[in-house]
Amino acid sequence: MVITVGLVGNPNVGKTSLFNRLVGARQYVANWPGVTVTRIEGATTYKDQTLHFIDLPGIYTLSTTSIDEKVARDFLLYTPPNVTVVIIDSLSPEQGIYLLLETLELNLNVIAVFNVIDEAKKNGIKIDKSSLETHLRVPVVLTSAHTGEGIEQLFETILATFKKTNRAKLLDYGPEIESKVSELENCFDDIYNKRFLALKLIEGDKFARELLKKDVDVSSILDGSASNLAVKIAKTRYDYALNVLNSAMRKNENVLTSMEAIDHVFTHKYIGIPIFFALMYLAFNFTFKASEPLVGLIEAGFQKLTDVIGSSTMLTSLISQGIINGVGSVISFIPSIFALFFALGIMEESGYLPRIAFLMDKAMCSLKLTGRSFMTLLLGFGCNVSSVMAARGLSDERERVTTILVSPFVSCSARIPVYLMIIGIAFPNHKAEAFFVMYLLSIALTALSARIINKVVMKGESIPLVMELPRYRFPSLSNVATYMWNRGKHFLQKAGTIILVASIIVWGLSYFPDPTNIENSFAAMIGKGLQFIFAPLGFQWQTVSALLFGGAAKEIIVSSFAQFYGGIENIVIDPVIAATLMVFILGYIPCFATLAAIKSETNSLKYPIISVVYSLFISYVLALCVAVVGRMIL
Amino acid sequence: MKLSEAPTGVQVEVLHIEESDITPRLRGIGILPGIKIEVLKNAPMGDPRMYRVFSKVITLRNSEANLIEVQVSEDSPLPLTFVRPGDYKVEYIEGGKIARMNLASIGIVEGAVIRLLGDRRVQTDKGIYDVGFGKLSKVHVLPMKALFKADNAK
Amino acid sequence: MKSVTITLWIMLITSITIGIGYLFEDDVIFGIIIFIFSTVFLLGFRELGKPSYSYRIAHIYVGSILIVMTAGYILASFLFSLVNLIIGEEIMSLKISDMLLLLLGVYSSYNIYRLRKTAIRPEKKNN
């Protein structure tokens, strides 16, 4: 017997944290709204029962305006779980109870969970559980995903609720609305939850309109008063929520003062934005500096290993050149990637990220984007696939597509190895500066592209920004470590799969047909054949081939270079070509994984193709500018 | 008054919301007629702004805040530039030392009772003064009537 | 209130000194970053805001957090550079400004600790 349990709640109340606690998973948790955009499932057993948990995106209401909200609503409506756990933030429970009341209308087995109870206690908030239970008529559990308090009890309650058959009584909206509801209920098929749909119809939800029986006309029932009634419905729910809280909760008036104080400086009129850039610089410098020695160490280790094995026979060459040199050259940069995620982890876990969105919103507005999409794009510094996915949280379709299309220009961590390799070779004395410049350039290119795409591909208005700012939290080391591991391990997996395969292919292409001289290899032939395209940029055949293979995943560029030159230390590139190359790599085609994500998220082939064509074009033009200007200066 | 026009630091009560695509979400967050909202602060260019609805802090762009019609709650201090002529008590003064000293020299200090005249001049214990707009906007006051009511309630 | 002002002065002057130190050591960008953080303390003097809560404390608090992060960054870079010993390369040499920054970092963490204990806390309305 499997019990399905759905976790719903406002954004950022700790649904995913709780999910991780419940099933022992390590899903991505961060302190900003909109982290989870698809449903995530996981199972565990408790007292011989299999519990199947589903973590859903955060929502405020079951009326929907964006895709992630739709995911949550459709799940509850079409595949109702055996038990629905509504998670409420103990420090700001009003909105949570509103959602709970809405969920109750779906006639499900509901448990109300008041999470973050640890912080509530610290803030001197007292919650009277039994009073909540009497007023809400559902079981209430107080939990903390951080300390683990109440988790056991939640399991017990799930088992108990699952067996229960009598459901909680619904809210009464008063005669006027109730009579409308019962009239409207007849307009829906029996397979749906009619009361819920009728209420949603009054609230003006478009999807409820689509589920109406064919050939019924509701305009006579829903005359001009609908919007008034919608307000009344919401008001009834909120009044109820406030009454419940009044009797069940003792609040400390000034709970948020410390947060206000911190916000006062971080979002300061004058210094808010400078602080942000200073922190970004520190973050990228940290990525670079802290990891440099480790990178050196691993590199040296792999170097030793290749030397020991040698490359006299085909097999040893495959192992030492193809596998160890090819994959190793990428793996040695993994500490940098982890360091970047460490810095990003602190930024996300502390709750600073949404403040940046707040600060930058005006600037983003001129690009016809919102601060929300700025946040989404920042995720792309980790991996472009995640920012393409996270764009689901954006309610406006045009903004979503624009964000998806410009995501690849955000310099993802897969590009770090490439930059570090080239910078190490060509700019040994200005490593940190060159590295930071690449990131600035990436931001500029992203902004420029957003502008162009908004002008050319899609045209539209500016979009609303309704965003919750979470509380600040001191990021705990374990949370940041989990975050770092979660997002970084992806690169280890890649190293063992796509990069390994690609390295072996590249090895094959450079080993055959003439193992003694790489200039006669297939790789060289391909490179030389295409070299004419890149002649204006001054690339050699090695670069051309590496770029070609690197189309699949950017790290392969490093691995190819390492193999073509027989090790990174043998490469020579002059600074102008190096700069040209880095600029070209910054933009040129998204990796396969990103393209696949773009295709699946936009559900059309058009956008991946636009993305490839546009990015090749723009990066070629930019690289050409760099090459020309560079040659003039030097 | 529109929500986007409400000065920072005051508490407003929502009167009416114009229907739009995001109304359901606003309702879900708790922005409804009759609900009190606190205006917290502006972003660097004055847009978007931070508001507190119940215990959650949310940001709205002015284009959305324009859809929300509000009125200032009675017991919320307002900048002197926002009030009608009448008797007021100075609740607090925003701004630096110099501004405070200047204001103090004409008798505007926290806790003082002042009268705003019809021609926008200010009458204090020390006399009648013509105060600049910028300085006036830093002085947050409560009407004497409201104070009287609050005292009675206690 | 007096101790708050004094702390602000201490933080402002030391951080500016360190910033200048970095400029002299040819680490211009890092110097600028320290200057940006010291403006947090500088602007703290402008705050005389609401009587119920002093934003000056907020400036000290956040400024201290920023300094601790910067110092932590120096410390982490230094610690990681110890790895270089294994492959026989040089470790990062701490310059005078680095040392000062680390010291200021220690003082700032004390500030944070102290403020978290006393001021930065959900306080009851003072009636």
Ligand SMILES: Nc1nc2c(ncn2[C@@H]2O[C@H](COP(=O)(O)OP(=O)(O)O)[C@@H](O)[C@H]2O)c(=O)[nH]1
């Ligand atoms: N102190 C505390 N923090 C929590 C708790 N649950 C979640 N958090 C934090 O709240 C933030 C949001 O959590 P997340 O699980 O991503 O929320 P979701 O958006 O609802 O999935 C993260 O920073 C978590 O570390 C809790 O019980 N106590």
Ligand SMILES: [Mg+2]
């Ligand atoms: Mg989540």
